[in-house]
Amino acid sequence: MNVEGNGDLVDVQAGPPTDGSGPAEGTPLLAIDHLRVLFPIKAGTVVNRKIGYVHAVDDVSFVLNEGETLGIVGESGCGKTTLIRTLVRLVDATDGTIRFRGTDITKANRKDLEPIRRQMQMVFQDPQASLNPRKRVNQIIATPLRIRGVPKDRFEAETRGLLDKVGLHPEHLNRFPHEFSGGQRQRIGIARALAVEPKLILLDEPVSALDVSIQAQVINLLDELQDDLHLSYVFVAHDLGVVRHVSDRIIVMYLGKLMEISPAEELYTKPIHPYTSALLGAIPIPDPNENRARERTMVTGEPPNPINPPSGCRFHTRCPRATEICSTVEPQLTEYANGHIAACHHPQNVTASEVVGAVRSDASPLTAGDDRPVT
């Protein structure tokens, strides 16, 4: 590995071998089945009673394939961050299963998790808060290197290589986090995640704390790293522009539920769920003419309380298309062409024949009704 070079990463990177020790062909990297995360709300001074639950993630199922980037979007409080924290077991699931390459890790203990966590790393939103301010960069990166079993005399060379890979000066390995800018700190966070040679990186709003010009740099870096190292990403963000740029498929969440799963491009050209259109309509396009020309669906009101979510479809209180059935029956996740899935009784942008051809998805919540969508 060319540690001094600052040139073309594609050529000098040896890349981890695609080992044959993995699971059987066709097993997804990550398979989530009916995952629920409820947080109890307690009250009472003497006796601690549970008076309710926050439905943070409520019956969510999806798969992530090798080399894929899955975007997860939604407003604050939709459960997107809780969801990915649960995937790395920083939060425990209430129900459902998480399988990593076929292994059920939902209840795995610390010891069993260790080898899994080496393959699954997380990058956090706030690079300032997720780096220990009293450690130098080389110390920050040394811990994951030790876990990977790198001999001590290789630490410096490895650290330099990692810094170079994420676009930082290798000479900066003796600096403290406060000596870097926000974008550079996020690069350190990425270098730390890469140090264990993971297969999957979970990114929780990795660029939302950064300025646009720096955002672009970090997004490009993630893109390059994915090509070089065959990484898979789960990319959580509230910014649909950023998500479009990085994702292969996108999940839209609302109040703990999956609303829509779609191939990235199609979500923007053919949103099926009215909530998705509402989200897209709310985003101003940085182009005055297009902004003036387009029609925008505006939603009124604010997201309801996740402690006591609405019955039926959770979006029905704000939905312009809602009818009687939406408040009583939870919609099934319906799979249309192209693996485009949406949970809506009154889908938009689909033809009658598409609706006829659509099937109930296995990812449908267990509590969902059998009613077929009607355009």
Next chain:
Amino acid sequence: MSSGARTPSANGYLLDVEDLKVSFRTEDGVVRAVDGVSFGIKPGEVVAIVGESGSGKSVTAMTLMGLTRSPNATFEGRALFDGRDLVTATDEDLRKVRGAGIAMVFQDPMSSLDPVQRIGKQIVEQIRTHDRKISKAQAYDRASELMERVGIPRAQERLRSYPHEFSGGMRQRVMIAMALSNAPTLLIADEPTTALDVTIQAQILDELRQLRTETGAAIILVTHDLGVVADIADRIVVMYAGRVVEQGTLDEIFYDPQHPYTWGLLGSITRIDRDRSQRLPAIPGLPPSLLRPPEGCHFRPRCPHAYDRCTQVPELKARLADAADHLDRCWLEPERKRRLRVVGDQIGLASEEAVIS
């Protein structure tokens, strides 16, 4: 120094800022946060000040309200509003301007409201500070009217709520209601939607737009989000490292940008209406330290098009024959710029390799 392009206030400006400079003495030396900012705003106009963190956009806005005054701060230049120079005005004069003349809405509505006072009381206090003749009961009526105005349901009831009982969007509406309480002619909104979700952001922007049509107040919108700008602004002031690098109308800045920094900014935004096929043309490097800014053009170290002349500071002036109010600070010939700013088929900052070839 002065290009003599315009005489202050003579051409119908509500606020006329000329060559504003703000420096702060710190332990490490003098930070020149604002280094020569000039712009004007006409009644009823929405002017967006755009820039990244550290560009001086917030300091500019706060200085207009006299909020940056401290023993460590020094000011130069002037900002004429209603016959007063806001930079040199006495505290007493400024108090008169605040509220009735200029009102401000801040980014974080939680920390700008008093958590232990009821919302109603806070709005009433604001009303009565600037209008001593109004009775308490009248002020409460006015407060409830204002709350309804900005779209808060059950306003009468909600006057008795505390800030924590409101969501972020609702708190921002309260802030706007307070800002409106004395019918200001200029509203300064510092990143008013940055802390909010997109659906709520759209609602608040709509609120601001309506307000402008109904009250005729001018708005200075400080933001880093070019989407928000495209949605609401009439004119744009682009700031970089303490200086205005370009200003013009919305369409001029988006479709005929003259400064390479503006190109970079426009090129590096991710958009919901563009596919992912290509890498984003990012701006290389980092903004300079304002303790030791680079000589000449502040963008020079990051600019792939910089040449020897860029070590001198370019003046902010009109450089296009047909657009007298489209100003920029770049030495490059307009003809050359037109070629250089196209990357692929879009506006962006070309990388160094592309320039050589």
